Amino acid sequence: MKTVAISILGTVLDKRGKRGKRWDKWRPTVSMFQHDDLMIDRLDLVFDRNSQRLADQVTEDIYHASPETKVVHHYVNFEHPWDFETVYSELLDFCRSYTFKPSREQYLTHITTGTHVAQICLYLLTEAGYLPGKLLQTSPPRKNSAGENETHSGKNQSSAGEYQIIDLDLSKYDQIASRFQKEHKEGTSYLKGGIETNNPAFNTMIEQLEKVSVRSNEPILITGPTGAGKSQLAQRVYELRKHRGIIEGNLVAVNCATLRGENAMSALFGHKKGAFTGATTDRPGLLKEADQGLLFLDEIGELGIDEQAMLLRAIEDKRFIPFGADKETSSNFQLIAGTNKDLAKYAHEGKFREDLLARIDLWEYNLPSLKERPEDIEPNIEYEIEKFASKSGQLISFNKTARDIYLSFSQSPEAKWSANFRDLNASITRLGTLADGGRITAGLVKEEIDRLKTKWKVSKQSNDNPIEMTKDLIGEARFNHLDLYDQIILAGITKVCRNSNSMAEAGRTLFNQSRTTKKSTNDSHRVRQLLEKYGVSFDELNR
Incomplete structure (x- = not known):
């Protein structure tokens, strides 16, 4: 595990002393590398381009103090270094563009240099998890009774000073920790795909899911009818977590309804060559592919009992045995499960393991059907229109009469929306494709309504349960x-x-x-x- 320090260049303190005399002065950035017991493999040095000369000098001095340390320069323009909003915004952009690798690197955020505003911003970004690591505080050497710096032997010169590593345990700061409402709103908006939904229950659920997505690595269970958006929500949770540096691996998604028999074991947990007829090579399996990433198991209720048992152990211990192997392998994955089934009922009937259900439903979120959210149909129509335009390269829109007819029907009891957002997406796609000049007319809408009614009538007649x-x-x-x-x-x-x-x-x-x-x-x-x-x-x- 490599140690990486992130530090703002101190344009005053790091500039102290001329020529060789600078080694007699305490310089906070250089001092990090003058301690025998603090080993830093890489320094990510943040400064604006006007300070390039000083940054080069500090980089050269770090090489003399710690030749094994690599220094990487990052340019950030602090146009108004004493304006909190500006500095926070610049540093937040830096965090978002930074590629964190928490499985291979541990991070120290140096909060001694920069303006007091910058130091506060670094603290807040670390406390919120945008900078995933610990704080590093350096300070000048203490004076002895004669008023001189206490000296040290070897690499620890008189200018080394002291340092302190601070591990922020957020549970200790529940009453005083600041909450970033703007970032929270951005997170919830992202989980909703940027759609301004109006359903109060749905909005409350998404607000909590945003917090869980960035604060917890425990499994999440998403329930709801087919087409309600479970897969899309899992995708957005993954992207939000990766954006915040919580995970660095891939999103691996699979519909468990497609897994049967030996294929289920092999697909999920992998297999060794020769494990069964047709196994001509080793296969890592989906759990292994999701290492350091997120595994989305849609329709988890379709998994067989044997696969459920192995999955439970993999969730709890991060270890499992590939099909046909005699040794365990490991995968540190995060899990989101999806289902349109009543898993509690399945567990009562012996179709689903109760212990697995207990493990995956710590955070359970039910996505309501489209017809349960009539107030959200209009913004979702706008979203589907924009998505069609982006995909087809053709701008489309309703004329006023057509829009009124379509919206009135879509929110009426006649509109079944049995496939939920899949129905809505298909409907807008048909309207957009048939719209001459990109204009959806009342005639097209009436034809589409008749088409939907016929479709749902057939579906209604076929449902005998x-x-x-x-x-x-x-x-x-x-x-x-x-x-x-x-x-x-x-x-x-x-x-x-x-x-x-x-x-x-x-x-x-x-x-x-x-x-x-x-x-x-x-x-x-x-x-x-x-x-x-x-x-x-x-x-x-x-x-």
Whole structure:
């Protein structure tokens, strides 16, 4: 593990003393290399171009004090060195452009040089994790009783002074640690793909996920229906973590539904040559490929029990045995799991290991379906239009009438959005492709609405599982909050409502016996009252 120091050039203190006399003066940057017990392999020296001559002199002196140390120059323009916002912005840009390698290098942030504003900014950036390492504080030599510098033997000259390495344990500073609201907002916006979403529950979830993404390396479980954006969210978590220097490896993503039998073991954990018929070479496996990076296992509920057991150990110990091998291998990966299944139910039925579920659901986030977020449909339409334009190189837009028709339909009970954002993406792609001159007209929108209705009608007729159908219609979160008894009852009501053209027709089916004993019946009212008990409407179940 190499030690790397990051330091701002001291334009005053590092310039003390002329010619050979400079070695009699304490110079903070040079002093770091005058201690026998502080070994630094590389110094990343930060300064503006006006200080190049001084930087060259300091670099030469560091070579004489510590020939094994490499000095790398970084130019940063501190246009207003006493303005906090300007300095912080410049140093934050430096951090973002810096390639951190935490698995191979440990970092020391020197906070003695630069203006007091710069020193404060370096502290805050280290405390927030943008500079992943410890603080290094250097100070002049102490005076003895005669008022002279205390001298040292060998490499430690009288100008060496003292140093202190400070390891910031953030848990000690919970009450006083500053929080960077601007950076937090940028992080949450990034996780949302830059879309200004309006759903309060979704926004709250993303705000917490941003904190977890940069503060925790524990597994994250993302649940939600197909097409809700689980893969895209995992991709953004990975990019945010890599951007902050938390991980340096690759994102390795796999849909577990595609893994079966020996192929599952081999794909995940690798295999040795000859482990089975067709294994003509060694294979490292996906877990190994994700070393120092992030592994995204989508549809984790589809994994076999044997693979689940090996995965659990790999998560806890970072070690596993490739298929056909007799020795363990290791991989230090971070995990995000995705599923559209009820894993708790799977665990109860013996289809999913309870211990694995307990390990991966420390941070669980449920992505709501598109129809559960009607207020977010409009900004997502804008996002899809921009994405189409970027991909096709063709600008497109709705005329006012077409936009009003499309938006009204997309937020209505008629819009099922059964494949969620995949449906929306496909819809905008079709509209953009057919738009002459890049203008989406009312005629095109009406054709697209008919196309969507037909598609969803076929999907509705093909769904013969009333429980899954109900869960899909009202959202898994709402459905799972009902007792099993109520889930069964509501599923039966849903099936009747979807086969009826009106509440009156549904009422005649549901109350076929009791209605015959009444002198006057209002079947629609009875159905409405029944549905209100479960917080749903006829239109919602019959969309």
